[in-house]
Amino acid sequence: MGTPELISPRSPRVAAAKRLTRRNFRGKERQFIAEGPQAVREAVEHRRDGRATLIELFATVEAAERYADIVEAAHTAGARVHLAPDEVLAEVSQTVTPQGIVGVCHFLDSPFEEILAAKPRLVAVLAHVRDPGNAGTVLRCADAAGADAVVLTDASVDLYNPKSVRASVGSIFHLPVAVGVPVEQAVSGLKAAGVRILAADGAGDDDLDAELDAGTMGGPSAWVFGNEAWGLPAETRALADAVVRVPIHGRAESLNLATAAAVCLYASARAQRASGGCRSVTSN
Numbered sequence: 001m002g003t004p005e006l007i008s009p010r011s012p013r014v015a016a017a018k019r020l021t022r023r024n025f026r027g028k029e030r031q032f033i034a035e036g037p038q039a040v041r042e043a044v045e046h047r048r049d050g051r052a053t054l055i056e057l058f059a060t061v062e063a064a065e066r067y068a069d070i071v072e073a074a075h076t077a078g079a080r081v082h083l084a085p086d087e088v089l090a091e092v093s094q095t096v097t098p099q100g101i102v103g104v105c106h107f108l109d110s111p112f113e114e115i116l117a118a119k120p121r122l123v124a125v126l127a128h129v130r131d132p133g134n135a136g137t138v139l140r141c142a143d144a145a146g147a148d149a150v151v152l153t154d155a156s157v158d159l160y161n162p163k164s165v166r167a168s169v170g171s172i173f174h175l176p177v178a179v180g181v182p183v184e185q186a187v188s189g190l191k192a193a194g195v196r197i198l199a200a201d202g203a204g205d206d207d208l209d210a211e212l213d214a215g216t217m218g219g220p221s222a223w224v225f226g227n228e229a230w231g232l233p234a235e236t237r238a239l240a241d242a243v244v245r246v247p248i249h250g251r252a253e254s255l256n257l258a259t260a261a262a263v264c265l266y267a268s269a270r271a272q273r274a275s276g277g278c279r280s281v282t283s284n
Helices: 012-019 023-029 038-046 061-066 069-075 086-092 113-116 132-144 160-170 183-192 209-213 257-273
Strands: 032-034 053-061 080-083 102-107 122-126 149-153 177-181 195-201 221-225 242-245
Touching: 012 023, 012 053, 012 122, 012 132, 023 160, 032 160, 038 053, 038 069, 038 102, 038 113, 038 160, 053 069, 053 086, 053 195, 069 209, 069 257, 080 257, 086 242, 113 149, 113 177, 113 183, 122 132, 132 149, 132 160, 132 257, 177 183, 183 221, 195 209, 195 257, 209 242, 221 257, 242 257
Parallel strands: 053 080, 122 149, 122 221, 149 177, 195 221, 195 242
Antiparallel strands: 032 102, 053 102
């Protein structure tokens, strides 16, 4: 590839990228910002319906040299590549210490109906999750546990909030995510698809260890996670087949949302991969 030209901080391209730090502009353009080498590398490799996800890349001279493989791959994928001074990265980045490389990406959420049609076996539903860091971390946990999809309800944070994208550490590009689904629609659709609904709540009547011992978690399941501060509202808990608490064996008052989500999702993943579960032991 030829050497990209150094872009001016006053360039319309920089102004357009900077606007994507605001939710209304992200929604209008259906584009978002991915920061850091891990997220940008995943964006370069991601395609949806035959279209490359990465549109544009901004990198400082130092970062372009350090991550030359990413810059070359972005150019090969057809993205516009710009060398950018530090002040440009400061404009479009939402971190205190930018890593020198930022990508502009197409939205990549999936229709909820498409997720149901794929017959999911493990799903994380984020209902009333307002903190973007929590949302991104739960997405990362779901990806690590081998979940088939994540659903963000209409009462949850914006998937494309820069903090959510950063907290997912690239997992936003790994599995289907539906956004803006009313919680009632999410639950009824998953139930109709044969998925058992488990609401995670510290005050739940059912104990996670007891569920595992009873052998009830080997089938398709969806975990519903709520707001870390106040949990799930009663009307959401009422929609579930079971309201399950993670047992606290020590003296901790509670677990934070992302930790509880990791425990619950891995419990389901292990049960599903065990003998008699809905996944084979050798499946990925």
